[in-house]
Amino acid sequence: MTTGYVYHELYGWHDTGTHASLAPADPRRGIQPFHHLENPEAKRRVHELLVVTGLIDRLTRLTPRPATDEEILLVHTPGHLARLTKANDTGGDGGDGSTPFGRGGLDIARLAAGGAIRAAEAVLEGKVDNAYALVRPPGHHAVPDSGMGFCMLANIAIALRAVRRTHNVARVAVVDIDVHHGNGTQTVFWEDPNVLALSLHQDRFFPPNSGFVTERGAGAGFGYTLNLPLPPGTGTGGYLEATRRVVLPALRRFKPDLIVVAAGFDANALDPLGRMMLTPRAYREMARMVLDAAADLCDGRVLCVHEGGYAAAYVPFCANAVIEVLAGVTEPFREPFSFDNMGQQELQPHQDAAIKATEALLGDI
Ligand SMILES: O=C(CCC1CCCC1)NO
Numbered sequence: 001m002t003t004g005y006v007y008h009e010l011y012g013w014h015d016t017g018t019h020a021s022l023a024p025a026d027p028r029r030g031i032q033p034f035h036h037l038e039n040p041e042a043k044r045r046v047h048e049l050l051v052v053t054g055l056i057d058r059l060t061r062l063t064p065r066p067a068t069d070e071e072i073l074l075v076h077t078p079g080h081l082a083r084l085t086k087a088n089d090t091g092g093d094g095g096d097g098s099t100p101f102g103r104g105g106l107d108i109a110r111l112a113a114g115g116a117i118r119a120a121e122a123v124l125e126g127k128v129d130n131a132y133a134l135v136r137p138p139g140h141h142a143v144p145d146s147g148m149g150f151c152m153l154a155n156i157a158i159a160l161r162a163v164r165r166t167h168n169v170a171r172v173a174v175v176d177i178d179v180h181h182g183n184g185t186q187t188v189f190w191e192d193p194n195v196l197a198l199s200l201h202q203d204r205f206f207p208p209n210s211g212f213v214t215e216r217g218a219g220a221g222f223g224y225t226l227n228l229p230l231p232p233g234t235g236t237g238g239y240l241e242a243t244r245r246v247v248l249p250a251l252r253r254f255k256p257d258l259i260v261v262a263a264g265f266d267a268n269a270l271d272p273l274g275r276m277m278l279t280p281r282a283y284r285e286m287a288r289m290v291l292d293a294a295a296d297l298c299d300g301r302v303l304c305v306h307e308g309g310y311a312a313a314y315v316p317f318c319a320n321a322v323i324e325v326l327a328g329v330t331e332p333f334r335e336p337f338s339f340d341n342m343g344q345q346e347l348q349p350h351q352d353a354a355i356k357a358t359e360a361l362l363g364d365i
């Protein structure tokens, strides 16, 4: 099994400032300077764990390149690109007031989107069987006319639109496991029956009023947007049942040529921005199920693009578990501490009800 891997040190130089988690530091409002939640630590430590454990030596390193204006404009409006370009010398915000970037921030965002493109190309050209793009800033909230929720450019959407012009890939399934709704991907492909936008996320967290099971796509795309809002506190049982009963049947019905995972890890048990309870074992089992489905459906073609995940000491073990599955590692790394025995990790009735509601919609794929 050959697994492509995209990472660049510049991803760690994306400067989100002292936003004191979510709001700009301001003594008049009692907000002390603190690092922004979307800071380099968690992602840099994912890379460093791969290096220290030696897993990186089993991966095929792919060098990211900047996404061009033309590629960005396949998804975003000229106005959004102009906003980012104008602020690139000074630093600014992606558009929602919560997406700060420093000088050269657009250059790094281009490298993130270009990293997703490069990884998608390598998978589609058969250079690797699957790939992991450890990119930053994240992308799954960005919509055509604005950045949002720490996302400046819609990395996955740009990659898909770019490679669909140059490669023979008709149907793509995007499985978003970030704890927040993949609204950006959903918005871009809302009317597209050839992209299945499937999101598992914490119910009514972010973006506000987004990610309801009733959001199903429109026109020819109706039924190809699938949302599974899960109750806060959902753990391994809920996610594995959701994967078994919603994700896998959806993939089997959709028959994708490529499976893309919006690999956010903020559903981890220690995350400051999520209220779920996942562990490396849970992520490993979800990845195993998706990889097995990919082997049956699309010659194993899976592309993971990193999104959120803010517990800097825990996310590395969660992401490492997924990358081990991609790389076919049979002796998984034993993470030093786990929360598999947390109370109510098994499926709970209210979580089962949420799964049932989305399960009922599979027939429209
Ligand atoms: O991890 C994220 C960022 C979510 C935050 C953006 C502002 C409040 C919640 N999205 O996937």
Ligand SMILES: [Zn+2]
Binding pocket: 178, 179, 180, 264, 266, 307, 308, 309
């Ligand atoms: Zn998130």
